[in-house]
Amino acid sequence: MSNGHFGKYGGRYLPEMLIPTLEQLEKTYESAKKDQKFQKEFNNLLKNFAGRPTPLVFAQNLTEKLGGAKIYLKNEGLNHTGAHKITHCIGQALIAKRMGKTRLIAETGAGQHGVATATVAAKFGFSCTIYMGAVDIARQRPNVFLMEQLGAKVVPVLTGSQTLKDAVNAALKDLIENVNDTHYVIGSVLGPHPYPTMNRDFQKIVGQEIKKQTKEFENKLPDYVIACVGGGSNAMGAFYNFLNKKSVQLIGVEAGGKGKKIGDHAVRFSGGSVGVVEGYKSYFLQDSDGQLQKTHSISAGLDYPGIGPELAFLHDKKRVEFVSVSDQETLQAVKTLAHLEGIIPALESAHAVAHAIKLAPKLSKEKIIVVNLSGRGDKDLFILAEAFKDKSFYKFLEDFVKI
């Protein structure tokens, strides 16, 4: 990697006026990386605010039912705010403080990244503005409520399709207007350099913990690490520490949605092509004019047309294998994990579980699979109730609204 490139991917493709602020971010991050005091403060917050290390759980019942490889679950859902996202938000808040910024902005689709950003803004005393498409606000109202309770201003974006990509553009416009006091918190391992590298470095603790915990349980490395892939932050976090361990197979799971037609899924590696969008070069689901295509996934966090540049590079190098699973397989995986292991995973993470359920019976009993369970399912309550056609839940909502 040089100059923020992973092979031909990555880079920094932005209007000239934003380059100085990204150079400042890169310089500040490079100095923080070498600063013991910064690392100590970051690790202290991960332990005492976010709740790290998260446990590695042996899924004994699931393993016995499938009759093949042993399955372990890295339960990132036990992080504060319910997912791995808090880790890179804490890291970026510390960097913003180091740069003397007083304001955080972010874009959010499902609201998870918005909630994590609003959380660190409250914790560290930043003012906070979150951009969210008006369509997303309508379907993710509970997270809007949470962000507002945390003190953030949520701005509805009324341009374009009124979803995530329009929120990204609104946040970039805000950054151009307020570069002096504002840091843009990007929520995955994507965007212009240095975000993909910086967020991966913050997240790599996940793989370090997996390695240590698997050694404690099994006295060896896992044979497989499986993670879902939206932008790629939980996957890069889980994979990074194993990249040079050839015996560990790394599998990224994309959202197969409801079918193979463009607009029905978010599988960037089949149907996508290489392009430059939102400041970085990678695979995107785009039309021949480079306009982003519509995507679909039952999980909002995987419903995105782009993918982090380091994962694009690892895909081409064949170091990470990519597969996809459908909405239906994902819902079945939520049910299976809830019934057999007492864990309701986030819909994003359930994609990785669904693939493990397919893979484990084909492997011998001494093989070890670690599934990165990036988040817990509380946030998906309304989507799950609708998908499982739970009439009594609808009735509860109707009665609740009347009160």
Ligand SMILES: Cc1ncc(COP(=O)(O)O)c(C=O)c1O
């Ligand atoms: C629980 C959870 N997992 C995974 C993702 C996907 O993001 P990434 O690929 O950056 O881990 C999200 C995004 O919102 C999420 O909330």
